[in-house]
Amino acid sequence: MDNLIRQCSFIAGQWLPSEQLFPVTNPANNQTVVEVYDAGAAGAVTAVEAAYSAMPSWSKKTAQQRADLMLSWFALIMEHQYELARLLTLEQGKPLTEAKGEVSYGASFLQWFAEEGKRVYGDIIPQTNDSQRLLVLKQPVGVVTAITPWNFPNAMIMRKAAAALAAGCSFVVRPDPQTPLSALALAALAEQAGIPAGVFNVIVSEQAQAVGEVLTTHPKVAKFTFTGSTQVGKLLMSQCSQGIKKVSMELGGNAPLIVFDDADLELAVQGAIQSKYRNAGQTCICTNRIYVHNRIREQFTERYVAAVKQLKLGDGLREGIDVGPLISGKAVERMQSLIDDSLAMGATLVAGGRCASKSNFFEPTVLTNVTDEMPVAGEEIFGPISPIIGFDDEVEVISSANAVEVGLAAYFYSENIRRIWRVAEQLAFGMVGINDTAISNAVAPFGGIKQSGFGREGSKYGLDDYLVTKYLCLGSLSD
Numbered sequence: 086m087d088n089l090i091r092q093c094s095f096i097a098g099q100w101l102p103s104e105q106l107f108p109v110t111n112p113a114n115n116q117t118v119v120e121v122y123d124a125g126a127a128g129a130v131t132a133v134e135a136a137y138s139a140m141p142s143w144s145k146k147t148a149q150q151r152a153d154l155m156l157s158w159f160a161l162i163m164e165h166q167y168e169l170a171r172l173l174t175l176e177q178g179k180p181l182t183e184a185k186g187e188v189s190y191g192a193s194f195l196q197w198f199a200e201e202g203k204r205v206y207g208d209i210i211p212q213t214n215d216s217q218r219l220l221v222l223k224q225p226v227g228v229v230t231a232i233t234p235w236n237f238p239n240a241m242i243m244r245k246a247a248a249a250l251a252a253g254c255s256f257v258v259r260p261d262p263q264t265p266l267s268a269l270a271l272a273a274l275a276e277q278a279g280i281p282a283g284v285f286n287v288i289v290s291e292q293a294q295a296v297g298e299v300l301t302t303h304p305k306v307a308k309f310t311f312t313g314s315t316q317v318g319k320l321l322m323s324q325c326s327q328g329i330k331k332v333s334m335e336l337g338g339n340a341p342l343i344v345f346d347d348a349d350l351e352l353a354v355q356g357a358i359q360s361k362y363r364n365a366g367q368t369c370i371c372t373n374r375i376y377v378h379n380r381i382r383e384q385f386t387e388r389y390v391a392a393v394k395q396l397k398l399g400d401g402l403r404e405g406i407d408v409g410p411l412i413s414g415k416a417v418e419r420m421q422s423l424i425d426d427s428l429a430m431g432a433t434l435v436a437g438g439r440c441a442s443k444s445n446f447f448e449p450t451v452l453t454n455v456t457d458e459m460p461v462a463g464e465e466i467f468g469p470i471s472p473i474i475g476f477d478d479e480v481e482v483i484s485s486a487n488a489v490e491v492g493l494a495a496y497f498y499s500e501n502i503r504r505i506w507r508v509a510e511q512l513a514f515g516m517v518g519i520n521d522t523a524i525s526n527a528v529a530p531f532g533g534i535k536q537s538g539f540g541r542e543g544s545k546y547g548l549d550d551y552l553v554t555k556y557l558c559l560g561s562l563s564d
């Protein structure tokens with residue numbers, strides 16, 4: 086067995102087995118990779134208690150001492166980048182090149198927040214009378230719990246854990262049970278790096294609701310952070326309200342990609358392909374709707390379809406694969422119904438559109454003559470389908486782009502600087518890619534508005550969610 090594969094939850098620096106095992110399967114062949122122990126709600130309680138006990142000594146360390154340990158962890162992750170990537174592809178399916186990218190992207194948050202943690206400044210406020218001195222302290226919020234999704238089983242954890250640890254908080258995460266191996270491997274490397282027991286804990290369990298209850302309501306939890314669907318985010322947010330936990334939510338998206346008639350067409354085609362088919366379309370910021378000005382729609386579609394047909398579909402462990410399997414048979418069925426519904430409503434299938442029998446491999450698909458009324462435009466696809474929608478007018482297309490309940494990422498292509506500023510300022514999204522779709526970066530604030538959630542991960546804003554502001558009023562100082 087690879088030396089980074091673990092089968093037990095990591096709690097208080099211990100690998101804890103349990104009574105119940107469940108399989109982790111490879112979506113490329115539905116074979117069991119390994120069985121893991123289900124820690125259940127009891128394990129979650131033990132982890133929260135362990136994080137609570139670890140908090141005082143961890144928060145008392147200097148920012149430099151925490152940074153040194155975080156950078157040791159960073160170094161071990163990068164040293165084991167290939168092993169971590171292979172494990173990620175085995176459990177999630179993405180091509181190895183993408184998995185390696187995810188591992189280094191996740192690790193970059195350790196590097197970034199190791200430094201940011203050393204710049205958590207307070208304030209001295211000019212006093213309004215001579216007998217008082219007014220100060221502001223920033224302090225760690227306390228025990229942080231997290232629930233993360235299967236589509237980025239490494240980076241979605243590191244994007245939270247790095248900020249929490251840098252702020253002086255201890256951390257408990259429950260990864261999606263379809264993809265727990267990456268989280269457990271990260272825990273093994275945290276242990277090797279000398280991250281103290283109880284500071285970073287991983288709970289593996291299929292009991293989503295029961296574990297979620299603990300992580301959102303336990304009295305010793307100060308903050309909860311979630312990455313996942315808007316639907317589940319709403320439920321978990323309501324659970325957090327019982328104890329008024331500090332909350333951050335990274336939820337669903339429905340990204341428009343607008344190609345204006347003054348766009349660099351080749352740039353737009355390549356950017357749309359990258360954004361649409363990364364992780365087989367299973368990312369929160371994947372292009373979900375492609376709006377193309379009618380004057381260039383035929384040209385764009387021809388080039389785009391030709392590029393889509395070049396994409397290689399297959400097992401992510403194989404060389405030269407561009408698109409891996411979807412996470413499950415359920416995801417395949419959803420793609421098929423989105424396509425069937427769209428065709429029934431007048432869309433045209435011009436590439437792909439089916440799945441190799443009894444597998445999770447869904448062909449990269451392109452639909453044209455799509456309208457905003459079709460589910461494939463209104464819903465988050467989370468798969469390898471490109472809906473192309475024509476438009477004539479800038480005002481009309483901005484209104485269409487914004488006419489969704491979510492607001493995570495948006496993209497557009499134009500070579501006109503006046504249009505760039507006009508459109509960028511009117512798009513109702515947390516992040517906007519302009520003539521580029523590779524926008525994710527630890528130094529930049531990642532997050533959405535509307536029903537895509539709140540809070541920002543990465544950037545100089547990323548620590549705010551893990552700190553509390555305390556006002557000190559030092560009085561009776563005058564003689």
Ligand SMILES: NC(=O)c1ccc[n+]([C@@H]2O[C@H](COP(=O)([O-])OP(=O)(O)OC[C@H]3O[C@@H](n4cnc5c(N)ncnc54)[C@H](O)[C@@H]3O)[C@@H](O)[C@H]2O)c1
Pocket residue numbers: 232233234235236237241259260261262293294296297298312313314315317318320321334335336337338368369370465467493
């Ligand atoms: N904004 C972001 O940064 C971001 C990143 C990745 C994914 N996402 C979103 O996540 C969704 C896809 O991921 P998913 O299918 O894993 O989402 P999901 O909401 O179904 O699951 C997310 C996590 O929540 C857990 N969960 C599900 N129901 C729960 C419950 N009742 N109580 C406690 N935990 C529960 C799941 O096991 C998983 O670990 C998409 O909507 C995507 O846009 C957003």
Ligand SMILES: O=C[C@H](O)CS(=O)(=O)O
Pocket residue numbers: 236237240367368369370525531
């Ligand atoms: O799926 C959502 C992720 O946040 C995408 S990325 O890893 O930040 O690009």
